[in-house]
Amino acid sequence: MTIRLRLGAVALALCLTGLAAAKTLHRRDETFDWMNLTASTNLTLVPCYGQFECARLTVPLQYSNASAGEAQIAMLVIPAAVPRDDPAYLGPLLFNPGGPGNSGVQYALQEAANFSLVLGRNYDIVGFDPRGVGFTTPPLAFFESPAEALEFFAPYPFSANDSASSLGRIFAQSRILSDLADTRAGAVAESVSTPTVALDMLSIVRAFGREKLSFYGVSYGSLLGATFAAMFPDKIERMALDGIVNAHEWYQGTSYVNASLTDTEAVLDAVYTSCVGAGPSACPIFEASPALVRARVERAIAAAQAAPVPVYNASSGAFAVVDGTLVAHQLFEMLYTPYTSALPFARAVAALETGDGSLMLPGSEAAIVDAYATCAGAGRPFSAGFLDVGAAITCGDSLVAGTRTVDQARAEYERMAVVSGQAAAWYPLSQGICAGWSIRGKDRLNGSFETNTSFPILFISNALDPVLAVTNAHNMSAGFSGSVVLTQNATGHTSQSGFAPCTALALNAYFDNGTLPSPGTVCQSEEQIFSSAES
Numbered sequence: 001m002t003i004r005l006r007l008g009a010v011a012l013a014l015c016l017t018g019l020a021a022a023k024t025l026h027r028r029d030e031t032f033d034w035m036n037l038t039a040s041t042n043l044t045l046v047p048c049y050g051q052f053e054c055a056r057l058t059v060p061l062q063y064s065n066a067s068a069g070e071a072q073i074a075m076l077v078i079p080a081a082v083p084r085d086d087p088a089y090l091g092p093l094l095f096n097p098g099g100p101g102n103s104g105v106q107y108a109l110q111e112a113a114n115f116s117l118v119l120g121r122n123y124d125i126v127g128f129d130p131r132g133v134g135f136t137t138p139p140l141a142f143f144e145s146p147a148e149a150l151e152f153f154a155p156y157p158f159s160a161n162d163s164a165s166s167l168g169r170i171f172a173q174s175r176i177l178s179d180l181a182d183t184r185a186g187a188v189a190e191s192v193s194t195p196t197v198a199l200d201m202l203s204i205v206r207a208f209g210r211e212k213l214s215f216y217g218v219s220y221g222s223l224l225g226a227t228f229a230a231m232f233p234d235k236i237e238r239m240a241l242d243g244i245v246n247a248h249e250w251y252q253g254t255s256y257v258n259a260s261l262t263d264t265e266a267v268l269d270a271v272y273t274s275c276v277g278a279g280p281s282a283c284p285i286f287e288a289s290p291a292l293v294r295a296r297v298e299r300a301i302a303a304a305q306a307a308p309v310p311v312y313n314a315s316s317g318a319f320a321v322v323d324g325t326l327v328a329h330q331l332f333e334m335l336y337t338p339y340t341s342a343l344p345f346a347r348a349v350a351a352l353e354t355g356d357g358s359l360m361l362p363g364s365e366a367a368i369v370d371a372y373a374t375c376a377g378a379g380r381p382f383s384a385g386f387l388d389v390g391a392a393i394t395c396g397d398s399l400v401a402g403t404r405t406v407d408q409a410r411a412e413y414e415r416m417a418v419v420s421g422q423a424a425a426w427y428p429l430s431q432g433i434c435a436g437w438s439i440r441g442k443d444r445l446n447g448s449f450e451t452n453t454s455f456p457i458l459f460i461s462n463a464l465d466p467v468l469a470v471t472n473a474h475n476m477s478a479g480f481s482g483s484v485v486l487t488q489n490a491t492g493h494t495s496q497s498g499f500a501p502c503t504a505l506a507l508n509a510y511f512d513n514g515t516l517p518s519p520g521t522v523c524q525s526e527e528q529i530f531s532s533a534e535s
């Protein structure tokens with residue numbers, strides 16, 4: 001669901017294992033047996049995955065109720081280049097990759113080299129799995145088998161307006177998901193909310209023997225950072241947030257209805273304009289004007305809806321049906337990372353026009369099927385990542401989740417649809433997932449998003465972000481005194497979708513010596529959506 005960092009998040013669907021079974025994450029040839037790592041209330045780091053260190057930190061399951069039990073936070077540390085007792089050592093720098101529901105352990109492992117380079121070598125860079133995610137325990141297991149999860153999510157990707165019953169079905173599904181969580185993992189579902197994870201971050205910092213937090217949060221990670229800053233404004237050492245959530249609206253439960261699609265159509269226009277500018281040899285769906293490119297894509301969606309295209313691969317045995325809903329979903333996903341995804345999407349549309357649907361598949365149904373294959377037969381509890389754990393996090397924070405009638409939910413969808421034609425694809429992954437959800441996080445937000453922090457926050461936003469408009473960055477910056485907004489003049493979700501060297505240097509200086517960019521700084525991305533150099 002929601003505002004995840006990468007479109008590959010669908011593929012982050014994980015098999016959750018019980019404590020008895022080994023959970024491992026592969027990196028090249030390295031695996032690490034997390035459940036063989038004894039959890040401790042102090043920091044006990046052991047070598048893992050070759051050059052890294054891992055720990056499981058014991059914390060209260062609920063900070064507001066000492067008798068509710070314990071949780072164990074999985075964390076992976078990219079060790080600082082200097083010893084921890086060296087004066088140049090800067091302490092831990094925590095990272096969250098968004099979702100909600102994405103694994104910080106996995107992301108830190110993948111991006112270790114980039115992180116050290118950009119964020120600084122004198123920090124211990126800490127990727128941790130938030131509550132209910134990855135190797136953090138207890139798991140939030142909604143489903144007893146992959147088959148059960150697949151049955152539940154069977155029509156994925158969803159649309160809010162495929163048929164007269166689509167929206168009502170999403171509403172009903174959301175209620176069932178809430179009931180499943182309540183009966184199968186109720187106490188865990190009450191313990192995955194953002195304020196709980198903010199309290200965990202303070203626990204992690206203290207386990208390192210420090211009092212103040214250094215943090216880099218992307219997408220939903222910006223909400224986690226803002227939550228920490230509201231709750232502990234005097235405990236900020238450094239905080240850079242990238243791809244900004246309007247935290248006021250998030251906790252109200254209105255962030256998706258009010259502002260999330262503000263710039264979505266402008267992102268799509270940028271893609272179509274770039275196609276026209278790049279020419280027919282660079283853009284497979286080239287037409288003489290952006291409006292004609294748009295019409296061509298809309299024709300392909302309508303044609304696939306009227307006559308869905310069968311895909312069957314005789315050598316692998318894989319099969320799937322490509323309909324208009326799937327194409328619309330892939331279009332929406334493409335908007336997250338147009339510099340890398342627009343060309344493959346355009347190729348897939350052009351192939352579809354000739355009756356070949358095979359290029360439309362990667363990243364959607366294929367990913368769910370892969371996840372199924374990975375989990376199948378292992379008898380493991382199954383989580384579909386952002387589709388279920390993400391719901392528990394998002395909806396558990398919200399004031400209004402589960403309080404709407406289906407008619408009110410439909411009215412919210414219709415308000416989103418006025419803003420963007422992508423609302424039908426986006427509603428089921430955002431606002432819709434909370435429509436019938438009734439569980440609330442037990443640890444509540446206590447603080448204000450208008451406050452003085454002990455060090456100014458650096459807010460970063462792309463000029464055009466399809467799901468977190470740059471206006472959110474200005475809104476949040478207005479509340480935190482001394483904070484600065486750096487705008488990266490690029491298109492896509494978070495600065496990472498089209499990283500400019502100037503943004504990397506600004507991040508580096510901020511974490512290295514606390515230098516903030518001047519207010520109004522714009523970093524120009526050099527990337528092209530359709531590059532005429534490519535064919």
Ligand SMILES: *[C@@H]1O[C@H](CO)[C@@H](O)[C@H](O)[C@H]1NC(C)=O
Nearest residue numbers: 022032033034035036037038
């Ligand atoms: C678990 O850890 C112990 C000691 O740390 C080690 O001897 C043992 O081989 C490990 N077991 C597995 C399955 O990795």
Ligand SMILES: *[C@@H]1O[C@H](CO)[C@@H](O)[C@H](O)[C@H]1NC(C)=O
Nearest residue numbers: 038039040041042043044058
């Ligand atoms: C860390 O905690 C464990 C038990 O949780 C204890 O045995 C050990 O002595 C502690 N180590 C330090 C350095 O406090």
Ligand SMILES: *[C@@H]1O[C@H](CO)[C@@H](O)[C@H](O)[C@H]1NC(C)=O
Nearest residue numbers: 064065066067068069187442
């Ligand atoms: C705290 O947790 C315990 C154990 O789950 C539960 O019995 C108790 O009702 C909880 N207390 C509150 C105030 O929620």
Ligand SMILES: *[C@@H]1O[C@H](CO)[C@@H](O)[C@H](O)[C@H]1NC(C)=O
Nearest residue numbers: 110111113114115496497499
């Ligand atoms: C990390 O670095 C590699 C190689 O330097 C690059 O290909 C990749 O895109 C970078 N990842 C991000 C998120 O910037």
Ligand SMILES: *[C@@H]1O[C@H](CO)[C@@H](O)[C@H](O)[C@H]1NC(C)=O
Nearest residue numbers: 248249252254255257258415
């Ligand atoms: C969201 O939009 C609705 C309708 O325009 C408005 O009534 C409401 O106050 C807005 N909520 C927030 C938090 O801005």
Ligand SMILES: *[C@@H]1O[C@H](CO)[C@@H](O)[C@H](O)[C@H]1NC(C)=O
Nearest residue numbers: 313314315316317318358359
């Ligand atoms: C069909 O499956 C085979 C084997 O998995 C794969 O190599 C090939 O690329 C697939 N063909 C298409 C058109 O996807």
Ligand SMILES: *[C@@H]1O[C@H](CO)[C@@H](O)[C@H](O)[C@H]1NC(C)=O
Nearest residue numbers: 161162163413414417418424
């Ligand atoms: C939903 O679909 C119907 C039938 O295609 C269409 O008439 C209607 O305008 C759509 N509603 C929205 C809000 O897009």
Ligand SMILES: *[C@@H]1O[C@H](CO)[C@@H](O)[C@H](O)[C@H]1NC(C)=O
Nearest residue numbers: 064231232443444445446447
């Ligand atoms: C909220 O924070 C204030 C100030 O830090 C504190 O005095 C109060 O006890 C907190 N309330 C709750 C419910 O934690």
Ligand SMILES: *[C@@H]1O[C@H](CO)[C@@H](O)[C@H](O)[C@H]1NC(C)=O
Nearest residue numbers: 448449450451452453479481
């Ligand atoms: C922030 O600090 C300034 C001056 O130091 C003070 O005037 C202002 O009231 C403070 N704001 C908050 C929200 O505490």
Ligand SMILES: *[C@@H]1O[C@H](CO)[C@@H](O)[C@H](O)[C@H]1NC(C)=O
Nearest residue numbers: 246248249474475476478479
């Ligand atoms: C920020 O957004 C909230 C929610 O929409 C709104 O109430 C508030 O007035 C905004 N603040 C600023 C400074 O724009």
Ligand SMILES: *[C@@H]1O[C@H](CO)[C@@H](O)[C@H](O)[C@H]1NC(C)=O
Nearest residue numbers: 463488489490522523524525
């Ligand atoms: C952003 O980049 C575009 C070209 O990609 C350029 O036309 C525009 O002037 C830039 N805007 C700013 C504020 O630098």
Ligand SMILES: *[C@@H]1O[C@H](CO)[C@@H](O)[C@H](O)[C@H]1NC(C)=O
Nearest residue numbers: 505508509510512513514515
């Ligand atoms: C801060 O660090 C950056 C990058 O390391 C460097 O370019 C800059 O000169 C430093 N500024 C100060 C005031 O030390």
